[in-house]
């Protein structure tokens with residue numbers, strides 16, 4: 001009977017283990033830290049809730065308003081009330097804490113029959129030509145001791161769901177990928193400050209917050225996650241960039257207290273090899289985060305599920321051992337389904353994040369209702385959205401205009417930055433004089449930014 005080890009108990013590993021367990025395949029899922037809080041913004045698309053049967057109780061906030069904030073502090077509000085119906089509040093972006101979601105998904109896989117091992121996999125012997133059987137050595141922490149008990153397990157297939165620093169990827173010689181680094185502070189706000197972020201998330205673009213991506217303020221249960229990311233080559237700038245996000249959001253964060261500081265890599269593209277022998281990579285281990293948006297949770301869960309479904313099918317529900325060729329079928333299906341999405345988002349990142357002028361144009365474009373609908377339809381539902389010819393022409397013209405602005409013109413002087421704060425500077429300065437943000441990275445005693453940076 002087939003034996004499968006899933007290394008990693010994040011969304012990719014749990015979703016893989018769940019499918020295997022449902023098919024009665026002997027499955028072990030290894031997670032080194034059962035209360036692991038993966039550094040993450042925790043934003044998920046609506047379709048994930050239904051597709052992965054997530055209970056609403058694990059979602060902290062249902063975001064229906066998104067504020068895009070340009071380098072010159074021009075704000076564009078994207079309200080789902082305007083994009084969709086005012087009366088029907090069913091569309092939202094889910095905001096959750098990863099420690100809550102991961103524990104839920106992992107426990108569900110275990111309840112369905114997967115053997116959940118609280119263990120750190122430290123070594124993988126891959127057999128002749130890396131074809132197995134595979135011997136995993138791991139520290140078993142289930143007894144609650146800090147050092148763990150060394151154990152081994154032999155299996156026929158390994159699913160590497162162990163994130164960006166994947167040990168499975170190393171064992172199978174999957175090759176490296178370029179990565180970004182992301183930094184995040186969780187800032188607890190008093191309830192009256194939190195009200196502003198009730199159902200609102202903010203995205204900041206500008207070279208002060210990220211030369212490559214965007215900075216964010218995402219609301220959670222009783223705090224906001226404030227963070228930014230940049231490519232590995234700009235890694236040394238990360239704290240200055242974080243300071244940039246804090247500075248821009250300062251007016252809304254006074255009286256905050258940093259309760260957690262987190263940082264992690266984000267893969268930039270798939271690894272050169274994602275299946276070797278009977279070992280397959282999924283989620284971040286494979287490199288399935290999209291450019292532009294940095295979205296990886298849905299793709300991790302989906303890839304874990306698709307890989308496991310392939311194993312169930314090829315093994316005739318665990319009766320035979322699938323071959324490398326069988327496992328590679330999962331890759332074919334994956335690339336066919338999502339290849340275009342990755343390419344489009346890569347191109348968008350190249351066009352719109354290349355300069356502050358391009359970023360201004362990008363935010364200006366987001367003011368258009370067709371652009372908002374297209375963006376949200378494709379994000380929330382993960383499907384390619386058909387446009388009518390007029391929308392296509394308009395979007396093409398807007399894109400050409402945006403490219404022209406980005407490449408040849410500074411941001412138009414006709415931009416009238418909307419005041420990005422709900423308070424006056426005097427009021428904010430008074431508040432800052434009493435108490436700014438407690439803890440976290442050191443931020444100079446700055447006044448809140450109001451002036452256009454163009």
Ligand SMILES: Cc1cc2nc3c(=O)[nH]c(=O)nc-3n(C[C@H](O)[C@H](O)[C@H](O)COP(=O)(O)OP(=O)(O)OC[C@H]3O[C@@H](n4cnc5c(N)ncnc54)[C@H](O)[C@@H]3O)c2cc1C
Nearest residue numbers: 008010011012032040041042043121163182283284296297
């Ligand atoms: C700061 C930041 C913000 C982000 N924000 C978002 C966002 O808002 N929305 C979004 O969609 N994506 C976001 N992402 C990306 C998202 O976090 C990842 O794409 C996603 O977590 C990938 O899931 P995964 O299951 O593949 O890997 P992971 O979530 O990394 O899970 C891997 C698991 O494996 C375990 N593990 C690792 N090695 C071993 C081992 N040897 N033995 C046992 N266990 C092991 C780890 O403890 C971990 O639990 C963000 C990433 C970062 C860094």
